[in-house]
Amino acid sequence: MGGKLITFIIGGARSGKSSFALNLANNYTSAKEGVRGGDEISPTPKKAYIATAQALDDEMKERIEKHKKERPSDWITFEEPVNIAALIKDIQDKYDIILFDCLTLWLSNLMLNNLDMEKEIDLFCSSLFTVHCSLFIVSNEVGMGIVPDNELSRRFRDLSGYLNQKVAEIADEVYLVTAGIPIKIK
Amino acid sequence: MGGKLITFIIGGARSGKSSFALNLANNYTSAKEGVRGGDEISPTPKKAYIATAQALDDEMKERIEKHKKERPSDWITFEEPVNIAALIKDIQDKYDIILFDCLTLWLSNLMLNNLDMEKEIDLFCSSLFTVHCSLFIVSNEVGMGIVPDNELSRRFRDLSGYLNQKVAEIADEVYLVTAGIPIKIK
Amino acid sequence: MGGKLITFIIGGARSGKSSFALNLANNYTSAKEGVRGGDEISPTPKKAYIATAQALDDEMKERIEKHKKERPSDWITFEEPVNIAALIKDIQDKYDIILFDCLTLWLSNLMLNNLDMEKEIDLFCSSLFTVHCSLFIVSNEVGMGIVPDNELSRRFRDLSGYLNQKVAEIADEVYLVTAGIPIKIK
Numbered sequence: 377m378g379g380k381l382i383t384f385i386i387g388g389a390r391s392g393k394s395s396f397a398l399n400l401a402n403n404y405t406s407a408k409e410g411v412r413g414g415d416e417i418s419p420t421p422k423k424a425y426i427a428t429a430q431a432l433d434d435e436m437k438e439r440i441e442k443h444k445k446e447r448p449s450d451w452i453t454f455e456e457p458v459n460i461a462a463l464i465k466d467i468q469d470k471y472d473i474i475l476f477d478c479l480t481l482w483l484s485n486l487m488l489n490n491l492d493m494e495k496e497i498d499l500f501c502s503s504l505f506t507v508h509c510s511l512f513i514v515s516n517e518v519g520m521g522i523v524p525d526n527e528l529s530r531r532f533r534d535l536s537g538y539l540n541q542k543v544a545e546i547a548d549e550v551y552l553v554t555a556g557i558p559i560k561i562k
Numbered sequence: 563m564g565g566k567l568i569t570f571i572i573g574g575a576r577s578g579k580s581s582f583a584l585n586l587a588n589n590y591t592s593a594k595e596g597v598r599g600g601d602e603i604s605p606t607p608k609k610a611y612i613a614t615a616q617a618l619d620d621e622m623k624e625r626i627e628k629h630k631k632e633r634p635s636d637w638i639t640f641e642e643p644v645n646i647a648a649l650i651k652d653i654q655d656k657y658d659i660i661l662f663d664c665l666t667l668w669l670s671n672l673m674l675n676n677l678d679m680e681k682e683i684d685l686f687c688s689s690l691f692t693v694h695c696s697l698f699i700v701s702n703e704v705g706m707g708i709v710p711d712n713e714l715s716r717r718f719r720d721l722s723g724y725l726n727q728k729v730a731e732i733a734d735e736v737y738l739v740t741a742g743i744p745i746k747i748k
Numbered sequence: 749m750g751g752k753l754i755t756f757i758i759g760g761a762r763s764g765k766s767s768f769a770l771n772l773a774n775n776y777t778s779a780k781e782g783v784r785g786g787d788e789i790s791p792t793p794k795k796a797y798i799a800t801a802q803a804l805d806d807e808m809k810e811r812i813e814k815h816k817k818e819r820p821s822d823w824i825t826f827e828e829p830v831n832i833a834a835l836i837k838d839i840q841d842k843y844d845i846i847l848f849d850c851l852t853l854w855l856s857n858l859m860l861n862n863l864d865m866e867k868e869i870d871l872f873c874s875s876l877f878t879v880h881c882s883l884f885i886v887s888n889e890v891g892m893g894i895v896p897d898n899e900l901s902r903r904f905r906d907l908s909g910y911l912n913q914k915v916a917e918i919a920d921e922v923y924l925v926t927a928g929i930p931i932k933i934k
Contacts, residue, residue: 386927388705388892390723435713517926519760521707521893522901527807529708537762544927552926554703554738555572555730557747561929574891576909621899706760707893715894740889740924741758741916743933
């Protein structure tokens with residue numbers, strides 16, 4: 377273990393996926409510290425949290441604040457709605473662990489900004505091959521309900537599933553979270 | 563085994579979660595009988611079924627009748643849409659096994675009755691720590707579809723996920739049911 | 749292995765279930781060839797693909813074409829929206845492997861054609877007991893979102909879950925696919 381590792385955490389809305397990802401990232405840190413540390417004093421690993429949520433309305437604002445309060449204070453938060461690959465490239469030399477939460481919100485930000493979603497997805501996924509810190513990526517499963525009645529939602533659902541597949545394929549470990557309980561599926 | 567045990571069964575609509583819960587509860591009974599019984603004559607365990615569905619329209623009425631017919635006759639049915647914690651407290655000394663079906667419908671009853679949902683959820687979850695019979699709780703996974711377009715549905719989805727997480731955390735065993743097939747996740 | 753085997757693959761929209769089913773069917777073929785072949789020259793197994801999608805609009809047409817291109821050329825495609833049981837009966841002596849994709853679309857075709865869905869489901873499921881080639885069946889999980897607000901969607905969701913349960917019960921092997929990753933649940 378130690379060094380580069382991509383972990384992908386997928387679950388439904390309010391499935392506990394973000395909390396699980398945070399715990400996993402914190403425990404992973406401890407494991408790395410243990411390995412490195414031995415009897416010596418362990419270096420404190422540097423942790424970056426990439427939040428994709430934009431506070432466009434009160435509902436969203438409340439959610440963002442709630443999430444922030446749940447994070448331990450040793451996480452540095454970066455708020456970036458769109459340019460995730462560039463941000464990771466920029467900060468990966470300064471941080472041991474990056475947690476990116478979440479892929480689905482990022483996708484909806486791409487859609488809101490009228491960006492070429494397929495292109496952005498491919499760019500993001502390619503960038504994962506050159507990441508050299510530990511990266512935890514959180515995403516939503518949105519494809520297990522009834523077919524949405526508008527084309528935009530169907531397109532979003534399709535791209536979201538496509539993105540999840542691509543990231544899961546690249547990831548070293550994948551967890552599916554239901555009711556707060558993870559199942560390791562890869 | 564034997565004595566107090568909280569089992570949580572979660573699945574999608576028509577996933578077979580109720581039938582699985584019923585089978586599990588019946589088999590659990592047999593197991594207990596076996597342990598207690600030996601060569602002696604086994605006492606018949608008393609089984610209570612808490613149904614939360616309200617027959618507000620024909621569709622619901624049909625569903626309720628269908629479910630009732632599927633239950634073996636040794637289950638005593640209690641119909642209670644809202645005050646579940648109080649009901650469990652009342653009947654737990656008279657029954658060995660209680661099956662509560664389902665958490666999601668109870669939550670929607672709370673919403674329909676304009677009750678303080680967070681408060682009721684916390685009250686219900688606290689009450690689980692003092693249950694002293696075997697309790698089986700059935701719930702729906704509702705968070706794996708596309709984000710609902712109205713705020714009420716989003717709020718319901720959030721609270722439902724929150725409730726499922728809390729109950730799963732307290733439960734001794736958790737099953738996820740898909741297409742009638744359970745996966746034991748805790 | 750070898751001979752008759754029913755495999756059921758369930759997953760959300762864009763979960764990678766169709767690709768996984770195709771891979772599984774292709775690998776299964778190889779396995780059979782290996783068993784049969786030894787040092788001899790293996791016979792080429794004959795593979796039929798039953799596609800249920802109807803190109804009613806451009807969106808659907810595009811999806812169908814995309815799926816077709818993803819299939820290796822040794823698969824013979826049969827396009828049949830409704831009479832699946834009859835088609836399987838007709839072709840099972842000429843093919844070693846049949847892949848039917850997907851159950852959910854078939855169900856929506858039944859609904860669009862105003863057919864008696866319960867009757868057709870029961871007919872289809874009964875027919876599975878007499879299949880004597882290897883059959884792979886793909887289906888959608890559609891019951892893990894919020895309750896749909898129209899009765900038709902709720903009815904579709906119910907029947908879809910009912911059908912998935914019945915097929916999963918008959919199947920020899922069942923896989924749940926999330927983000928392209930299968931979990932063998934039976």
